[in-house]
Amino acid sequence: MLLLLIILLPLAGFVYLGLAGKHLREPLPGIIASALTGASFLLVVALSLGGGAAWEIKDWLPGIPFSLVLDPLSSYMGLVVTGIGFLIHVYAIGYMHGDEGFSRFFAYLNLFIAMMMTLVLAGSYPVMFIGWEGVGLASFLLIGFWYTEKKNADSARKAFIVNRIGDLGFLLGMALLYSLFGTLSIAELREALEASHVLPLSLGLAGFLLFVGAVGKSAQVPLMVWLPDAMAGPTPVSALIHAATMVTAGVYLIARSSFLYVNLQDVSYFIAVIGILTAAYGALSALGQWDIKKIVAYSTISQLGYMFMAVGVGAYWIALFHVMTHAFYKALLFLASGSVIHALGGEQDVRKMGGLKKYLPRTHLHGLAGALSLAGFPLLAGFWSKDAIITATLNYPFGGTGFYIAGLSVAFLTAIYAMRWYALVFLGEYKGDAHPHEAPPVMTIPNDILALGAVFAGFLALPKPFWNLIEPYLAPALAHVEVHHMSLGLEWGLITLSAVVALAGLYLGYLAFTRWALPKWYLTFQTWSENAFYVDLAYNAVIVTPLKELAYIWSLLDGALDTFYVYVAGVSGWLGERLTRVQTGYVRAYGALMVFGLVAMLVWGVLR
Amino acid sequence: MSYYLLLSALLFAIGLYGVLSRRTAILIFMSIELMLNAANLALVAFARGSGNLEGQAMALVVIALAAAEVAVGLGIIVAVFRARSSTSVDDLAELRG
Numbered sequence: 001m002l003l004l005l006i007i008l009l010p011l012a013g014f015v016y017l018g019l020a021g022k023h024l025r026e027p028l029p030g031i032i033a034s035a036l037t038g039a040s041f042l043l044v045v046a047l048s049l050g051g052g053a054a055w056e057i058k059d060w061l062p063g064i065p066f067s068l069v070l071d072p073l074s075s076y077m078g079l080v081v082t083g084i085g086f087l088i089h090v091y092a093i094g095y096m097h098g099d100e101g102f103s104r105f106f107a108y109l110n111l112f113i114a115m116m117m118t119l120v121l122a123g124s125y126p127v128m129f130i131g132w133e134g135v136g137l138a139s140f141l142l143i144g145f146w147y148t149e150k151k152n153a154d155s156a157r158k159a160f161i162v163n164r165i166g167d168l169g170f171l172l173g174m175a176l177l178y179s180l181f182g183t184l185s186i187a188e189l190r191e192a193l194e195a196s197h198v199l200p201l202s203l204g205l206a207g208f209l210l211f212v213g214a215v216g217k218s219a220q221v222p223l224m225v226w227l228p229d230a231m232a233g234p235t236p237v238s239a240l241i242h243a244a245t246m247v248t249a250g251v252y253l254i255a256r257s258s259f260l261y262v263n264l265q266d267v268s269y270f271i272a273v274i275g276i277l278t279a280a281y282g283a284l285s286a287l288g289q290w291d292i293k294k295i296v297a298y299s300t301i302s303q304l305g306y307m308f309m310a311v312g313v314g315a316y317w318i319a320l321f322h323v324m325t326h327a328f329y330k331a332l333l334f335l336a337s338g339s340v341i342h343a344l345g346g347e348q349d350v351r352k353m354g355g356l357k358k359y360l361p362r363t364h365l366h367g368l369a370g371a372l373s374l375a376g377f378p379l380l381a382g383f384w385s386k387d388a389i390i391t392a393t394l395n396y397p398f399g400g401t402g403f404y405i406a407g408l409s410v411a412f413l414t415a416i417y418a419m420r421w422y423a424l425v426f427l428g429e430y431k432g433d434a435h436p437h438e439a440p441p442v443m444t445i446p447n448d449i450l451a452l453g454a455v456f457a458g459f460l461a462l463p464k465p466f467w468n469l470i471e472p473y474l475a476p477a478l479a480h481v482e483v484h485h486m487s488l489g490l491e492w493g494l495i496t497l498s499a500v501v502a503l504a505g506l507y508l509g510y511l512a513f514t515r516w517a518l519p520k521w522y523l524t525f526q527t528w529s530e531n532a533f534y535v536d537l538a539y540n541a542v543i544v545t546p547l548k549e550l551a552y553i554w555s556l557l558d559g560a561l562d563t564f565y566v567y568v569a570g571v572s573g574w575l576g577e578r579l580t581r582v583q584t585g586y587v588r589a590y591g592a593l594m595v596f597g598l599v600a601m602l603v604w605g606v607l608r
Numbered sequence: 609m610s611y612y613l614l615l616s617a618l619l620f621a622i623g624l625y626g627v628l629s630r631r632t633a634i635l636i637f638m639s640i641e642l643m644l645n646a647a648n649l650a651l652v653a654f655a656r657g658s659g660n661l662e663g664q665a666m667a668l669v670v671i672a673l674a675a676a677e678v679a680v681g682l683g684i685i686v687a688v689f690r691a692r693s694s695t696s697v698d699d700l701a702e703l704r705g
Contacts, residue, residue, distance in 0.1 A: 584701070585700075585701030585702060586697070586698055586701055587636075587697040587698075587700065588627075588628055588629075588631075588697065588698075591627050591628055592628055595624060595628070
């Protein structure tokens with residue numbers, strides 16, 4: 001029952017703030033929403049310490065119970081969601097200060113937390129799908145939060161429609177699993193899979209379809225186009241939904257279904273390939289962006305690609321480790337960006353920033369911690385988790401050297417663009433004309449905590465021979481994977497290599513974006529990267545425009561059909577008008593008609 | 609027998625003509641009575657021709673109904689006259705389509 005409260009508390013906040021929020025004075029809706037999210041966090045902590053929980057309604061749908069489960073995996077993810085969520089709620093009290101939709105914003109945020117926790121706690125796929133759709137809705141509402149501008153509303157619709165493609169995959173995958181095993185409960189599916197020696201042939205298809213769902217939600221190639229546009233929402237939304245939590249739902253889904261994917265080598269390989277492609281695409285596109293939030297958004301795509309590479313090679317716990325560290329440093333990067341935007345009165349173009357180190361000392365530290373952690377600066381959180389992923393490509397069952405080299409190259413790019421972001425925003429001379437002011441404590445304190453996480457969270461899981469708290473904790477909820485043993489020397493050699501790569505990337509980035517005049521070929525690349533390699537353009541040309549043309553043709557046909565029916569109706573109307581002439585209103589005329597009718601019937605009757 | 613029926617038909621035709629040609633409600637009403645009685649005559653004639661009493665019983669029922677109809681019909685005519693000070697049915701043409 002307490003388990004249900006984790007979802008119900010934020011949901012109650014959504015209902016209350018949605019209905020009555022308008023009558024509350026400013027900081028109050030934010031405080032209520034933050035308190036409820038904090039209460040959810042504490043509940044997750046308490047229940048996790050109590051050893052987990054489960055709750056279900058037996059006959060929710062015929063044969064499908066509504067089940068919630070708090071096992072190590074969901075409590076881990078739940079801690080990330082509610083913990084980071086709470087900090088971002090608090091930050092948003094400062095960030096959304098004076099906004100007309102202040103209470104509406106917090107109502108949506110609470111809705112998001114409720115739905116995300118439904119997704120995380122779900123013990124069966126249909127329940128997870130409710131949360132899956134719910135977070136999609138919350139994301140849609142929050143991207144289009146400032147809906148009076150058409151661009152924002154368009155971005156919201158784009159996110160929703162692209163997600164829809166993935167959701168279809170999820171639905172079909174569920175249907176296929178149900179037809180194969182007759183159950184959608186995750187625990188029962190796991191038992192069934194582990195008990196059966198012969199796997200159904202279409203299991204691979206089911207796994208692939210579920211992965212399509214994850215691709216949509218986690219903005220992987222080829223459905224990554226919605227995430228950069230999703231930056232149209234307020235910055236706390238970008239931090240919470242489009243960096244720390246919702247977009248990692250795809251990784252969570254795959255990890256939840258790890259017992260399925262561990263049997264599917266081909267699909268896993270495919271996932272890893274998509275992951276590394278996405279990582280490379282995100283990193284290359286991040287290099288050329290000029291919008292402070294879009295740089296971070298593309299880096300999110302890239303980092304999500306890393307996570308998918310990790311689940312693809314079978315390193316499920318490492319993917320979740322990266323989910324956690326990424327949640328810290330990416331939320332921090334977004335919130336620091338938010339503080340910068342806030343300080344400059346809404347300016348988002350990095351070309352009009354620079355030199356903010358002097359004006360925003362606190363935020364500068366946050367940005368530095370986030371960027372270094374993202375870049376994989378040795379000993380920071382991002383370093384440990386990213387290095388774990390890159391190493392995992394060598395010793396986990398579905399990996400390979402190709403993944404290793406690609407992963408390392410992308411890590412190099414990551415360091416460069418992280419440095420570029422930091423250098424353009426904080427180093428050099430200020431190039432804008434606003435008067436920057438440091439953010440209020442309600443915004444800086446959550447960032448302080450996130451910065452601590454971004455620096456130290458990696459120490460939860462260190463490579464051998466040091467301690468690793470996360471792997472044994474998550475082990476019971478994940479599929480067992482055979483890992484090739486790697487000698488300590490080799491492992492630490494690889495770690496040193498990735499540290500060197502990160503440092504080299506950072507140094508190169510520092511030189512390139514503060515000292516050097518950039519060469520000509522780079523400027524060409526810059527243009528391509530700035531437009532994200534024209535994927536949007538290609539999609540518009542290949543898919544969107546033809547669909548619009550088709551819709552136009554159908555609308556013409558529809559119009560023709562309408563015209564036809566309008567004419568039919570017109571003829572009936574005209575006939576009716578003629579017929580009313582018979583109704584003269586004169587009694588004698590009616591009488592005469594009656595007589596004629598009677599005579600006609602008589603004559604007909606006699607002659608017949 | 610056929611004389612009775614001929615008379616009945618003649619009366620009916622006269623009544624019908626009256627209904628169709630007169631404008632005054634009272635005259636139309638009288639014509640309807642004429643038609644009813646023509647029908648009564650035919651019923652009685654048939655009853656006599658076939659030798660049972662059913663037709664005559666039917667004629668009695670018709671007479672009773674006609675009495676009721678007269679009461680209602682005259683009532684309507686009086687009401688209409690009060691409202692419009694006219695009994696011409698052509699003035700009552702509000703239902704024209």
